[in-house]
Amino acid sequence: MFLSRRTLISSALLMLLPFVQYANAADSLPNSNLASVATSPLHSVADNLTFANYQQVSIHHIELALNVDFELQQLSGNVILELDWHKAGKTLVLDTRDLTINSVSMLNAKGQWQAVPFRLGVVDKVKGAALTIQFPQERVAKVKINYHTSANPSGIQWLTPEQTQGKQWPFMFSQSQAIHARSWIPLQDTPAVRQTYSATVTTKQGMSVVMSADRTSLSDTQTQFTMPQAIPAYLIAIAAGHLQFAALDKTSGIWAEPEMLAKASKEFTDTPAMIAIAAKRYGDYRWGRYDLLILPPSFPFGGMENPRLSFITPTVIAGDKSLVSLIAHELAHSWSGNLVTNATWRDLWLNEGFTTYVENRIMEDLYGRDRALMEQTISYSELLAELAELPAGDSVLHIDLGERDPDDAFSGVPYVKGQLFLRFLEQKFGRERFDNFVKSYFDHFAFQSITTEQFRNYLTQHLLQRYPNIVSESEVDTWIEGQGLPPFLTPPNSPAFDDIDAQRQAWLDGKAKASALNTQGWTVHQWLRFINEMPRLNLTPAQLLELDNAFHFTGTSNNEIAFAWYSLALDNRYFSVLPALKQHLTEIGRRRLIVPLYQKLASSEHYDWAKTVYLAARSGYHPQTQASLDTMFSDTPIEHQH
Template identity: 75%
Template structure:
């Protein structure tokens, strides 16, 4: 689907890149000032045309968003106003913004006499992927501020509303946002593209029993109002909000945990190593530049493992295993503080720049904190999962620099940008050596700090600062194969953990009938070794009695470890072992993390258990996030579903 011809930077963009300020890795003050000038922004945005936004951001870009919103749990909606500061790159009298399912009640602008003047606006017919364009006719050229009064729908794609019964404590309602990839437009009218970065501030009103948090500095104004400030410019998808019965527990002076009281102590113990992770990452890749790093533990319906909202990563409770075995997810979200939040993909075609770098940095943090063996086991498991996923993807979707066409960017979130991107960076590390490659990665983060860049810009920087600096080590053709090629390169050396050698040998011995399950020597196995043991089992024709023997020996069915549960239920369904169905129903109805439930529904839907799966889904649906609902609605769309949502 993609041309393998490398995109060449325009001379204007190269000139603009030369103007971009470099930063001192040891100076947080310098890095905060490393914002491109308006001229450079214009050159960059002309290059970074994002097909998934309506915004005319090459003419005018939003530099600051000021929100004044009220949270209404009775109507399940946000209402208030957004005031946008505008930076003009070309003369004009039109502002086009992204929206989805918003009701716009008025638009005003601050005119030349410093008075708010009512403006005409039109809301276009909605597109299924992009939502509706909001076009505002401005009275004056170079208008500096526009204020939009609006309210959300009661089921926006980027917000989930939970009843008290759907929370841990079952006392108060809960709401949270998930703005990535293009869902910020469902609760804020703005330029919803990662190419545009803006600071933001907010004053949020809620019932006095409700605690509100955002991805920003927090200040309590009164029992019902909370104020937030984000001084660093970020893309729209990193604006985040949550509200409910929340308490805070510090980990150290710059990090801590927000959670419902019922889970706070468990989360505090599980994620106690977070401060050390911050120190390790900062030592290797440059100062942590966001002030605080807190974690928000969300209800189980959160559709992802985590979301890297700056200053406040959103985390699924499914990684609280009791033994810190799944904390690589925390390392991943923290790593986004450099790759993704600091240096951002300019379009969703460039997602691998966020996720590939982050998965690589995550693994380096895990190695520094827990040792090489654990890091290599996690690499190996990721590689195995990628191979299985590649077998199901179309060839075009196996390309790092993916061509999305008119599809939703949510479809880009496969293992390809994550693990294939990581493997590409490991390849470079192995070829150039860690000392050289670590210096390159650190300089890359510093050079592009607080900017949104394309794959072409990365290619140029890679060529100038690594390939050409150390010639005859890696060729441009090899880089092309990684970034623009389908599948995995033939010259890839796969990761291989020798910690799995004994596991593989014991599995085969058991499969050959030479040992019973109870005779396997498993007392020292880690979670990663158990995952290897399960995941490499035969996917068809494994005898039912053998599966029952495993379950009797190791009590996989109903395990409290979400990753082992997912691996076991996947194996059971692949082999038609339906004795797991009662426990699987509990699994499917009590968590909403898409990676841990959607593949299981897919397996069930392709078998004679379709009706059973659909009945479970219809009962669980109201507790799932709108994005999870949208994915599963299509799977079970043979006849109308109950409680259809609006988008």
């Protein structure tokens, strides 16, 4: 998932390199058995954030038959779970959140569906409710559950036509990470369990359904899907709306509302080149296709790496390809995260740290070392600011979540501190050695969910011991288990920012007017550096007005620059931006670009203004965004609209 705690920017360059497509699961796992990977849970892994008894019995295939009802704003139907028993037993425990379970049946020895008793447990505010199913016999192979979703599931957003780009058709989409899949499918919602899945989805005519799987249209109202590779539950994804498709090449393309399709296709033309670059460096792309779905502006994150179909925020469509490095991030997850997955949310850094590292290497290969170093420097600067606000325990890579909401783990720490750790190893061992290590790591653990301990064992055997006396276990401990950043870290520093810093200081010292600064040719990276390193709390309204008049920051269409500018303005109490800020907060729902601004407003004398804006915009925000902001504005009851 791309949260954009870091701002990673790129321009366009097309490079054509060999692209290897894996059309089926057998190809994607040479010299191994896909079924064994799909059905082998980590018996030693204890995930505190699931009710599932997956160490006794695990799901190896999910078969969905769902109806997408836009009038009721509900998913309903059946799910058949195919089970692998690791210990004898008669009980299956699944994860649910706000699901209505109508019936449960098992496939008996006669090949008939037989009703079995079930019960929903007490609701836990983080984990939802356990669904406990009791069988009359041991080692049942299949169980079928008839169910429907609630009016406002945490993992699904329903949009009215007015909340979409086209204003004519409704829209729905899922966001299953971290543990929100349980809000629309009863299953084992832990990344320790991987399963294949298939689905038949029905909706009204005129709508297209897409999922993180191979897609076959059966009729005007019915679509079939198959995911032959085993994936964790959080990567199961669905969306439906008035969508059209445009190919980028034979193996990648864009799904979007018609009003956004041309813009998105133009913005993301470099996607095939990114795939080729990554495949050349880190091993063959193993997922068949790589398509992008451009979601409505309410999507709460920058992107989500659902295999074969990354979900992408429209806020990165700037018109000049300046923000397309988000695509490199979601693509990088095809190796780090989707191929090799964190076994628990304590191990999130294995997904996001590797992905942020791989993303930056893709960007360097495509756009050059200078651009990649600027991105690293911006990331590091933003991490330092975030570490100053985080509890000390949350600055540990291998974070101890206990039974906290796993969404709490998604800070800049697993992303950027994880990247810095891998850069440290690269610098110590040299790129050639480290590249070989990363590629072999992806191959060795392909289609598996692993723990930090497993990574460390592999690191020790294949890098630390193979090339002794370069990096110590103590240094690795400091990176992975220590708080904050190690004292021996060499921070990234981009010389491209030296002139920007000098010009900013000249303006601050009164030696140059803003209009006289030489900003010609500045990239978005450089503008962000210029804004983000401005003083907080002591700029005057006159100074900010001077900047605004010179550079027209207020109302900019570049969402990253807008966020940086509005953050600076609010920190320095420059409230002239409020009219434009209202539009910014109303038109997009990306958490990273709105929640911090609401936080600043809520602590100012404009609390009431902010709450009024929020209440007007709330119905267009994702349930996960609503949950954060409802708490912020909880002084009076908020009417929940469904």
